[in-house]
Amino acid sequence: MITFDKVSKTFPDGTLAVDNLNFELPTGKITVFVGPSGCGKTTSLRMINRMIEPTGGRIMIDGQDVTQQDAALLRRSIGYVIQHAGLFPHRTVIENVMTVPNLIGTDKKKSRATAMELLLRVGLTESMADKYPVQLSGGQEQRVGVARALAADPPVMLMDEPFSAVDPIVRAGLQTEFLRLQGELGKTIAFVTHDIDEAIKLGDMVAVFKEGGHLAQYASPQELLENPANDFVADFVGRDR
Numbered sequence: 666m667i668t669f670d671k672v673s674k675t676f677p678d679g680t681l682a683v684d685n686l687n688f689e690l691p692t693g694k695i696t697v698f699v700g701p702s703g704c705g706k707t708t709s710l711r712m713i714n715r716m717i718e719p720t721g722g723r724i725m726i727d728g729q730d731v732t733q734q735d736a737a738l739l740r741r742s743i744g745y746v747i748q749h750a751g752l753f754p755h756r757t758v759i760e761n762v763m764t765v766p767n768l769i770g771t772d773k774k775k776s777r778a779t780a781m782e783l784l785l786r787v788g789l790t791e792s793m794a795d796k797y798p799v800q801l802s803g804g805q806e807q808r809v810g811v812a813r814a815l816a817a818d819p820p821v822m823l824m825d826e827p828f829s830a831v832d833p834i835v836r837a838g839l840q841t842e843f844l845r846l847q848g849e850l851g852k853t854i855a856f857v858t859h860d861i862d863e864a865i866k867l868g869d870m871v872a873v874f875k876e877g878g879h880l881a882q883y884a885s886p887q888e889l890l891e892n893p894a895n896d897f898v899a900d901f902v903g904r905d906r
């Protein structure tokens with residue numbers, strides 16, 4: 666379980682990006698951070714793996730304050746997937762997956778087999794393995810990004826708009842396969858999107874952010890739709906209160 670306990674972030678220029686967040690991301694579930702742009706979703710996500718440090722409050726993973734942990738070690742147990750997969754352009758697809766820290770150093774044949782298994786798992790084919798990132802579609806690139814994050818077998822995954830750069834049909838396919846994969850793996854996932862439909866489709870729980878880095882509501886998708894806590898959430902989910 667990941668706990669946000671009175672978490673705030675003020676950047677050095679005085680911007681209050683996140684204001685007193687209190688909620689819990691349940692273990693083995695997908696929690697979606699959704700809301701318009703600029704309301705603190707990415708900042709909140711990056712505080713989980715200490716890419717950004719909070720200026721108030723604490724984030725705990727299974728009761729341990731993340732700021733008390735070694736940042737490099739922490740990041741080994743937390744996968745990170747971003748909008749453009751950030752693949753190494755001069756490495757093939759399979760090399761991109763094989764060169765994550767915990768596969769380096771293992772027997773090359775074995776790490777290649779593990780990487781191939783992951784590529785198949787995210788819906789790619791063996792024929793993709795020796796291509797270079799530039800030869801892939803946006804959707805395929807994102808799949809490689811997910812495979813690479815999974816290679817470390819982290820219990821926690823942070824995903825920041827992973828499907829936003831692909832067209833709607835490909836995106837719908839990626840979402841469905843992501844849910845299938847999560848059904849098998851049961852990772853603890855924090856998933857950022859500005860798309861409420863994506864949040865409703867993917868989230869076990871949804872944290873709705875609003876301007877000023879406030880949490881407007883934290884609830885299951887069904888609860889959000891049936892019982893929006895305020896006008897902001899009602900507008901955002903497109904329902905009357």
Ligand code: ADP
Pocket residue numbers: 676677678680681682700701702703704705706707708709
């Ligand atoms: P979102 O992910 O919801 O689009 P962000 O977390 O990226 O929002 O940003 C929240 C607020 O913090 C915005 O007003 C943004 O401009 C500001 N912000 C983000 N990073 C920095 C930074 N390094 N320095 C100053 N302000 C920042």
